[in-house]
Amino acid sequence: MSDLLERLRGRGWRMTAQRRVVAEVLNGDHVHLTADEVHARAAARLPEISRATVYNTLGELVSLGEVTEVSTDGRAKRYDPNAHRPHQHLVCSGCGTIRDVRPTGDPLADLPTGERFGFTVAEAQVTYRGLCPSCV
Amino acid sequence: MSDLLERLRGRGWRMTAQRRVVAEVLNGDHVHLTADEVHARAAARLPEISRATVYNTLGELVSLGEVTEVSTDGRAKRYDPNAHRPHQHLVCSGCGTIRDVRPTGDPLADLPTGERFGFTVAEAQVTYRGLCPSCV
């Protein structure tokens, strides 16, 4: 998705070699890398890149709305570049594999007013859990 | 919920002062304490209790199915004693308050076979996010 780089440039994002490799690593469907994995892959192309820079860049991509944070297991957060298309996640309880999925219906509609406790409810995140084909 | 203690004893759980206070602290509806909060409240009754014991005990309660882990924010996990009654969570994006909620319908039914990628899907966790009345 090289137009991610275009979009960022169009927003006045100062372009550096580090930011470019981070944006390039986060590319494709069903990509859910941890910050450390992003750092490892970025460092394969640009060995001097520091972890702090990766964290900074990921944080900015998140606040720009280009990437979303996913934490399915209470361990390291994962970064999902598929932010322009609403979706939920299907997680394998065995190996941790994550797939993007698009359920039918609107989960927000399933929360009756009486169960909202006066909250202004804005979104619903759904995590489906099960076993992938490899984990039986 | 003193029958939690009864259930545990009935399962052959060795009863100690530490385990008792941890189980007593985790009592009531809409209780979602972090391990540190559990430790602080337990220590108010039993000052010598160590953090390791709190973690051990919480871990056992989870694997016994008496308590569930909730991680809504990527920070510390929270422990929810309301495990015997299926429910979802409504989280305030402002202050972090968590309420147990019971949506209508079955979220699992909204995931078509074509979106399951061969997984055997076992459960769906839904996290509703919004603002509570105090956070406008």
Place this chain on the structure above:
DNA sequence: TCCTACGATGGACTGGATCCAAGTCAAGAA
């Protein structure tokens, strides 16, 4: 080409959680 404000660096630091060796004790046996 030069300037400078913004970005990158890496090492220290934090918070949450786990590990481990040594000490303690609940509960069954006698």
Place this chain on the structure above:
DNA sequence: TTCTTGACTTGGATCCAGTCCATCGTAGGA
């Protein structure tokens, strides 16, 4: 009741993910 033993507890070390900060480097406008 006392003994015994394996399970439980302790606290300090350690780990891991993430953040902070002082300093250095550089993208991009003048």
